[in-house]
Amino acid sequence: MDIPLSTIAVVGLGTMGTGIAEVLARAGREVIGIDISDAAARHAVTALEASTARAVERERITEEERRNVLARFRTFSDLQAAADADLVIEVVPESYETKQQVLRELDTVVRPDAILATGTNALSVTRLAADSAHPERVLGLHFFNPAPAMKLVEVVSSVLTAPQAVEAVTALARDLGKEPVAVGDRPGFVADGLLFGYLNQAAAMYEAKYASREDIDAAMKLGCGLPMGPLALLDLIGIDTARTVLDAMYAESRDRLHAPAPILKQLSEAGLTGRKSGRGFYTYEAPDSGTVVRDALTPLEAAQTTGGRPVSAVGVAGSGTMASGIAEVFAKAGYDVVLAARSQEKAETAKSRIAKSLSRSVDKGRLTAEAMAETLARITPAGTLDALSDVDLAVEAVAEDLEVKQQLFATLDKICKPGAVLATTTSSLPVVACARATSRPQDVIGMHFFNPAPAMKLVEVVRTVLTSDDVHATVRGVTTRIRKHPVDCGDRAGFIVNALLFPYLNNAIKMVQEHYASLDDIDAAMKLGGGYPMGPFELLDVVGLDVSLAIEKVLHREFRDPGLAPAPLLEHLVAAGCLGRKTGRGFREYARR
Numbered sequence: 215m216d217i218p219l220s221t222i223a224v225v226g227l228g229t230m231g232t233g234i235a236e237v238l239a240r241a242g243r244e245v246i247g248i249d250i251s252d253a254a255a256r257h258a259v260t261a262l263e264a265s266t267a268r269a270v271e272r273e274r275i276t277e278e279e280r281r282n283v284l285a286r287f288r289t290f291s292d293l294q295a296a297a298d299a300d301l302v303i304e305v306v307p308e309s310y311e312t313k314q315q316v317l318r319e320l321d322t323v324v325r326p327d328a329i330l331a332t333g334t335n336a337l338s339v340t341r342l343a344a345d346s347a348h349p350e351r352v353l354g355l356h357f358f359n360p361a362p363a364m365k366l367v368e369v370v371s372s373v374l375t376a377p378q379a380v381e382a383v384t385a386l387a388r389d390l391g392k393e394p395v396a397v398g399d400r401p402g403f404v405a406d407g408l409l410f411g412y413l414n415q416a417a418a419m420y421e422a423k424y425a426s427r428e429d430i431d432a433a434m435k436l437g438c439g440l441p442m443g444p445l446a447l448l449d450l451i452g453i454d455t456a457r458t459v460l461d462a463m464y465a466e467s468r469d470r471l472h473a474p475a476p477i478l479k480q481l482s483e484a485g486l487t488g489r490k491s492g493r494g495f496y497t498y499e500a501p502d503s504g505t506v507v508r509d510a511l512t513p514l515e516a517a518q519t520t521g522g523r524p525v526s527a528v529g530v531a532g533s534g535t536m537a538s539g540i541a542e543v544f545a546k547a548g549y550d551v552v553l554a555a556r557s558q559e560k561a562e563t564a565k566s567r568i569a570k571s572l573s574r575s576v577d578k579g580r581l582t583a584e585a586m587a588e589t590l591a592r593i594t595p596a597g598t599l600d601a602l603s604d605v606d607l608a609v610e611a612v613a614e615d616l617e618v619k620q621q622l623f624a625t626l627d628k629i630c631k632p633g634a635v636l637a638t639t640t641s642s643l644p645v646v647a648c649a650r651a652t653s654r655p656q657d658v659i660g661m662h663f664f665n666p667a668p669a670m671k672l673v674e675v676v677r678t679v680l681t682s683d684d685v686h687a688t689v690r691g692v693t694t695r696i697r698k699h700p701v702d703c704g705d706r707a708g709f710i711v712n713a714l715l716f717p718y719l720n721n722a723i724k725m726v727q728e729h730y731a732s733l734d735d736i737d738a739a740m741k742l743g744g745g746y747p748m749g750p751f752e753l754l755d756v757v758g759l760d761v762s763l764a765i766e767k768v769l770h771r772e773f774r775d776p777g778l779a780p781a782p783l784l785e786h787l788v789a790a791g792c793l794g795r796k797t798g799r800g801f802r803e804y805a806r807r
Contacts, residue, residue, distance in 0.1 A: 219329070219386050223248060223296035223702060224303050225316055227258040227289070233304035236262050239286045240275075240362075241390045246299055247289040262287055265362070298774035301383065303355055305333040308458045313337065314345045321347040325342060329379045331355035335406045336459035339399045340372035350480075354659050355383055356403060358390075358743045359451075366743035367392040372399045393742050401462040405743035407751070410459050412471070412718040413451075417475040420495070427495050427712055428513060429701035436672035437664050439747040442518035444714070445666050447493040449488035450504075453481045453495075471717060492580030498660050500782060502542045522688035523650035524634060528548065531603035532621060535562040536639060537611035538567045539667030544666075545592040546585075547696040552605055558597030565595045594597055607692060609637045614764070616643050620651040627652035635685050637661035641712055642768045645705045646678040656682040659689050661784040662709060663698075673698045674762035678705040707772035710766065716765050722750035724779035733801055750807040751801040754784075758802075763788050 220243060224235045235258060239245045249255045266280040275283070280594060288295075293316070296302050297759075300666050304316050313332060320330055332342050343352035354370025367387040371380050378739055380396070387394035397403045402410055416434070431443020448456050457478040463474040480485065481494060488494035492501040497509040499579045522546050526549065530541040533555035541553045541564070555561035563683040569590055575581035581589075594601070599622075610622050619638060626636050636658045638648045649658035660676025673693045677686050683686050686702075691701040703709045708716065722740075737749020754762055766780040787793075787800065794800030 219300045219382060220561035221299050221646055222301045223299035226305035227254045230359055232258040232261050234357050235287055237390055239283045244347050245287045246295050249297055250291055252535060275454050292441050293323055294489040297323050301329045303331045303333055308336055310337060313342055317346050336401050340371050343372050343374050348375040351379055353379055365393045367394050368403045369394050369396050370403055373566055384688055389644040393738060395739050397731055398722040401466050402737055408718055408721055411721055412714055413444045413448050414460055414475055417477055421475055425703045430710055432699055433701045433710040441745040449494035449496055452488050452490055453478055454487045457482050467528050469777040470775055475480035481536055521684045523684055523692045525606040527605045532611035533564040536665060538564040540609055540611055540663055541593055542568045542571055545589045551593045552597050552601050554595055554596045554601050561595035561597055565593055580797055584615045599625055599629055607635045608747040611639045612694055616647055619648050623651040635688050639663055642707060642765050645676050647677055649680055655680040658683055659685050661689055671699050673700050674709045675700045676705055676709055702736050707768045712765055717778055719750050719754055720766055720781050723784050727781055727783040758796055759788050759793045
């Protein structure tokens with residue numbers, strides 16, 4: 215196994231196999247592509263010709279380099295073609311029977327020193343290796359789709375794998391320009407182990423009719439900075455594939471979060487497997503197309519929110535970062551804003567914070583000095599809630615404490631004029647509990663902004679069972695006018711974003727707690743393999759471990775699912791005062807400012 219991996223066979227020339235073959239050929243390896251389907255082999259050659267032609271057009275490679283790449287890729291229909299390969303990577307369908315058959319046949323074909331790699335993302339590498347005549351040379355090599363673009367490669371070893379084989383493929387991955395992460399053998403490994411639980415919960419959320427597919431996807435893109443919403447991603451991966459992965463994960467974990475949502479079975483068995491079939495959660499222009507077309511569930515683009523109340527003056531109760539950010543957003547959109555704090559000094563400090571924020575926008579050329587002056591002139595700081603007596607919309611942005619919020623709403627109920635809309639920015643508390651503190655619960659709604667409010671486009675509009683239609687319409691209309699994207703959701707813990715985000719973060723903590731993978735490897739896996747802007751531990755330290763624990767507890771209390779119980783490691787760090795960046799230490803240590 216010490217020989218260089220210069221000739222590599224790829225068995226299975228579907229989307230992933232073709233992508234892996236391209237990566238290898240571009241890196242100077244001789245690539246033997248094997249598929250029982252002549253059509254798949256032809257498609258792989260055509261795909262490589264097209265991608266290399268684009269690379270020439272973009273001046274990333276020369277025409278001569280392109281010819282060399284194409285010359286290094288040969289296709290065959292028989293496994294005998296792998297006889298001289300130093301490494302064979304199988305990327306056939308996710309089935310033990312299919313993969314075991316391929317590996318057994320390869321045992322009779324390849325040299326004794328060749329390495330056999332499975333591209334599985336869900337099945338047990340140990341079980342596949344045990345069925346081989348030489349289990350020490352079998353390991354997992356999990357690329358991510360699209361293979362040419364995605365940097366992550368998970369190198370999966372079983373208890374049977376020879377260390378030399380792991381070293382050889384790890385070196386190969388680096389030579390291909392990838393970032394290899396070493397992981398143990400369990401379904402989903404790191405990236406998919408975290409990703410598929412999140413995708414499954416999103417499917418269950420949609421199936422429960424809690425939110426529309428468009429709102430779920432928009433919420434996770436705009437609220438978390440993800441490149442794609444979970445339901446669109448399920449369509450891209452293949453709903454049948456996702457179901458197979460989740461089945462394998464559930465068989466091992468027995469965690470209800472991994473039990474495939476029934477809708478995945480329904481869609482799979484109906485042949486609605488996503489993009490490859492032309493229909494899944496969304497409907498596509500044609501099979502294998504990424505272009506979404508209108509169907510019966512598509513919301514009307516021209517639908518206007520009608521029947522809302524007029525809003526010209528807005529009040530913001532609070533003086534912290536979120537309150538000042540929300541006041542800035544409304545003032546920039548042309549609303550007169552009263553910024554009410556517990557004292558005049560706190561209100562003036564909050565307005566100064568807004569002035570600094572606007573000044574940074576002027577320095578970056580995003581705002582003119584005149585627009586800054588006009589925006590600030592619209593904001594009136596006040597040291598008493600009485601100043602909110604004449605506003606049309608009052609938005610509270612005080613501490614995330616139910617008793618504090620209820621007291622505030624009881625006060626707003628007495629101060630605000632009849633017909634004023636009262637909104638809470640809570641991220642996890644029941645909106646209806648705030649509403650019940652007033653004599654007009656029909657006028658109360660959730661308006662969950664994300665931090666920092668001036669930059670983040672998402673607002674979760676949280677309607678209770680008591681919220682009136684015109685109040686809902688008013689807030690949706692106002693949200694659009696302040697250039698934010700409203701998504702509708704019901705009054706339950708976590709709403710959309712936190713209900714999907716925090717179980718994922720909690721599962722990442724469990725991986726570290728169980729010594730399955732390191733902080734750095736998990737963060738790298740989710741950034742490089744999932745396209746996340748931050749790894750889970752980077753994000754936890756930014757959010758604050760105490761805040762994260764509080765949200766986990768709310769979710770666990772609401773849904774009573776054992777899988778949502780906060781990871782003990784998180785509780786221990788919070789008890790020790792390690793709360794993340796704000797204390798200088800969380801999952802990592804930070805330099806004190």
